[in-house]
Structure formats: C-alpha cells, structure tokens
Amino acid sequence: MTPVVGHLTIDSADPGTLAAWWGQALGWQEVWRSPDGAEVAIGSPTGGSTNWLFNRVEDAKTVKNRLHADLRPPDGSDYDTELARLLGLGSVRVDIGQGDAPWAVLADPEGNEFCLLRHTPAEIAAYLTTTD
Template sequence: MVSVVQNVAIDCTNAYELARFWSEVTGHPLHPDDRPGDDETLVMLPEGPVLHFNQVPEGKTVKNRIHLCLRPDSTREAEVDRLLALGATFVADHRKPDGTGWAVLADPEGNEFCVLRSAAERAAT
C-alpha cells in the first residue's frame, strides 16, 4: 500500500488573496467555485497535487520546514524580477558566480520558496 499526495496545504491569514498570488505565479487558475472571503481555496495545477490554501487564525512565526521550489520557463533572473513585481519579497541569495544556485523569495504572507535555474539554463552549463 502507498499514499498519493492529494494537495500541498499552505496555512495563511487570507486564503483567497494568497491563492490569487500563487495563481499568478503558476499561471494556473483558482478553483471555479472559489470566492473572496472563502476559508479554503485551491490553485488547480495541471499535474501533481493542487495548492490548497487554508485560512488559520495565527500568523507565520518561523521559517518554513517545507517549501516550494519553482523552475521557470524563462530565466531564473527574469522570474525573480516577475515574482517581485507580483508582490514577493527577496529573502536570501544562494546564486553562485558560475550560474548555479537559487534565490529564496517569500510570498505576501512570508512563506519562503525557491526560484531555481530554468531547464535551458541547466542544460547550457
């Protein structure tokens, strides 16, 4: 017997607004039934588990123990710029002079995530 990952749950203070941010990040829609003020919302990814946003009363207080890693279809640098324009904040720089590494950003509620090099950037080195 095995278990299948159904969703990745993200606790937050405003489920609908944070789901809208991640919908823009991924380019995939919210569940069609989701509305502002909903306690739970979903971003419908085409492959793998959905992103499930669950409204909780407490705010984030420590670093995430689990986080998302994003591999852009553009360059890493262009994606970092795009995500910052959407409302992400820059947390840490783990990019190296040889082009490897990643950037750590946080969503509008402070949940950290990584931006990796694109497949094309990886193939070029």
Template sequence: MDLEWEQVIVDAADPVALGRWWAAALDWVVVDDAPDEYEIRPAPDRLPGLLFVRVPESKQVKNRLHLDFRPQDQRAEVDRLLSLGARHADIGQGEQPWVTLTDPEGNEFCVLARRRT
C-alpha cells in the first residue's frame, strides 16, 4: 500500500488562533503560518499534522470525528489544557474514565485515562 496519512484538516473561524492553541496544547511546531491555512506537526518532517483552514460557517453540532489523547497523568493534563482555554464538554457521554473537552472553537476531544498494564 502506498498511502501515507498527511494531516487532519480542521475547519476554523480563525485558523491562526486555533492553530496556535493546538500547537501549545500538543507542543508541536508550526510548519505553515499563512492566515487562511495554519499547519502544525510533531516535528517539521514528521507526519501526520493538523491543518487549520478558514471557513465562513461556525461549528453547529457535535464533531463526527475527534481526537483522543492518552497522557501519563490525566488530571494534570486536563488541568493544563483547561488553563490554556479548553472547556469541559457534555456530549452525552455520561460517567466515563475519559474527560471530554473542547478547544476554543468548540471542537471536542478526549483525554483518556492512563492505559492499564
């Protein structure tokens, strides 16, 4: 198979602001900082990346695709993300071992509990 995962596209009202937020949240580097397309990656030559593109419409409903992250310390990571501007989200998940948050533009993502060994 000759298919390489290049990036995930994220629609944004403000690609630069949202891209900067995710770069800080993930400690990734900026590889393209154009006003309408802002791309970040784990390292300049490492894929996949996140590409934030300007769209005129605002987010209306729950995402059909979201990112999950598994930190070493869930509580510390949730606190750090909240301090950066993330918000808690209730999307009907009920009581779960993961924490659902949204980025500053309302895109949901989950912070998972530490993997059991």
C-alpha cells in the first residue's frame, strides 16, 4: 500500500486571504479553518482534487517555488479568456527564466508562482487519443 495525499500545504502570511483568492481562482470553497485562522483549507466542490491547506508562517517568501500548480483553462473556455480572468483577480506575470514559453507564468498575491497552460483538458484528451 502507498500513502494517500491529504492536502498540499502552502506557506502564507495571511492564510484566510490567500485561501479565498485561490478559492476564487479555482472555483473551490473553504472546507476547514483552524480556530485561530492560522490554517485554512480549500477544496473542489466536487471533491475530485486534493485539498490545499494554507498555513501561516512568519518568514517571507524569498526564492522561486520548488513546487507549483500548472492550471489549464476549463473546457468551454480558452487560454486568453482564462489569462484575462486570472490577471483580473490580481495575479501578475513573472519571469523565472522561462524564456519564450508557450504558457504564462504568473504569481498569486503573495508571490507564489503558478503556470497557465494553453490547452483545455478536452483538447489534451483529444490529442492523446489521436497519438496512441
């Protein structure tokens, strides 16, 4: 047997605010909050993904993340629409040395990098079925 991932933990100066931002970005909801608000978890309303737990830390982020999320535009949308939506929520473009990549590298309000990939899940599935 192997372990099951309970959640992905993200260090944060303000867990409630960052969890709310990511909840809005992902369409997720808060699923748990510690009594003192130092930890806040969000998850998919369908339960189909590993929850993310935002954990209060005192030290500031100083270097590029060693782990980051790669997001895809949802089916029924597209890269340009989703990029505009994420930028409108307050993410910013960042340069981590990616060069002329075909995806966008962005950062959330606390500077945590993430990527927006070009293709929707349906586009990737269609591509994979034609290359088998």
